[in-house]
Amino acid sequence: MASDTSMIDGTTAVLPSRPRAADQRGVTVWATLRSFRIDIFGAIGLVLLVVFWWGLTFVVPRSSLPSPLNVFRRIADDFVVADMLSYYGLPETGLMGSMAYTAANVLIAVVVGGLIGTVLGLFAARVPVARAISDPILNTVGTIPILVMAPFFLIWFGTGRWSAVLLVTVYVLVILYLFAQRAAENLDPVYESSARTFGAGTGDILRDILIPGTLPQVLGGIRIALAGAWGLEAIAELLGAQQGIGKIIEVLAGSLDIEGIFAALLVLGIVAVIADWIAGALVRYVTRWSVSARVGTT
Amino acid sequence: MTDSSQGKPNDITFTDVTRTFVRGDGQEVTAVDGVSAHIREGEFVCLVGPSGCGKTTLLQMVSGLLPTSGGAITVGAKQVTGPGPDRGVVFQKDSVFPWFRVIDNVEYGMKRRGVPAAERRDIANRYLELVSLSHVARAWPKELSGGMLKRVAIATVFANGSDVLLLDEPFAALDYVTKHQLHDVLLDLWRSTDAPRRTILFVTHDVDESLLLADRIIVIRDGRLVDDIAIDATRPRDVDTLTRPDMMTVKHKLLAHLGLEHGSRRSAAS
Structure with missing residues (x-):
């Protein structure tokens, strides 16, 4: 029954003939993997990277490059509490707790920066006066390398949570301002015209046209901003913070603990990849009506 | 000029309209440039003219999406000052909202007018059936072909109960077969309406399309109304209708207006 071309049930591929039972199983497994967006070649690449890393440890001295096994063991050891770090007076020494602190900061920054940036961007795209005011400001902020602002934020807001959060918020805000503005400009005016002929007012158009119509590109921007936010948050913590995964790296760097740094970086990387995967799945679901399967492309 | 207050609910009066x-x-x-005309209630009028002649501008002013620079347009007893649900528009581009399912698109106008949910769902389902799209009610617009999307747009304006329908080269981008199928869909809906028949203003540059559809063809050139031809043929019309001598005379006239007829002065003057 699956052999007919159906535009309606969402399948775009044309199956030439009904697959035989033996093939069916392989196809099903493959399809399941595809549906979870697990790329087999990506997994193979990851394994190859670890093997290459492990191979390198036979050439490079251990003090410069720890072996993968030791790093994995270190992650397990330091996951809840890291004894080595208890001398430094950190409020949180475990990798899990530090990562949670960093992740919470990233989440706050992406949500707050994303909301403000999107609202400003949509507003600027539709109200020329607003744009005349906001464009020069945000374009200037966007041109400054964001890390240059870090020392100012540290001076103004101290080494607590909020200077790092603010730095990442500004970064996310500027990206989303541009994405939302461009999305609103690219939205075909025929939708707004059509809504108006049905008697839609400004509020209706915002809710029924502008927000859903720009959602794919805005969420694509959120994903790009999220990917960059992890690194920025870690660096902000490295430059001055009480805790977080970046702070852990800074302390370990002071004691030349390469293995510990690798462990912290690996945890950060894994969390960032998982977060992107979840965000991607959410975006795909919310914008499943969109013609382009890939989002985030402009 | 006639007093606009005497107008029937669905008629359109152009009084020296300029843009x-x-x-x-x-x-x-x-x-x-100074267009004056009166479209009667329930009339199917095609606006024909060469590209850039102002026919789409004229239609947009009736829809209220574009203000007039001078003169006035009256629909029923009301002067047009902005867009409103009494005038439904089918655009040349696909205007079906991609982020709503088909059924929600058809309901959209009724939702804005505050029709209760159950009632508007019934009406939307009925019109989807009339355009043979019941099976895709829950589909996303991206899963539909160009012709199907036009059916959705037509079902939407009919379901919304607009007195006046404005169609701006709606089938220009469709293939020959689909276009002819949609002519039938449109005419069937228009003719089957139990209420007073809706007034249709249909912009096209396709001469045969206008001859197949219209009660009356208004020719616009350089922004001016240059001809106003009544079509005296019963429906349904087919290829044979178009080859009748009287229809051929009209066709020659229209082609002459579009600048396509060699030695056209003779036929155009007749």
């Missing part, structure tokens, strides 16, 4: 644009180089261009 000027200022081009990028600062020069003023007159797109519509």
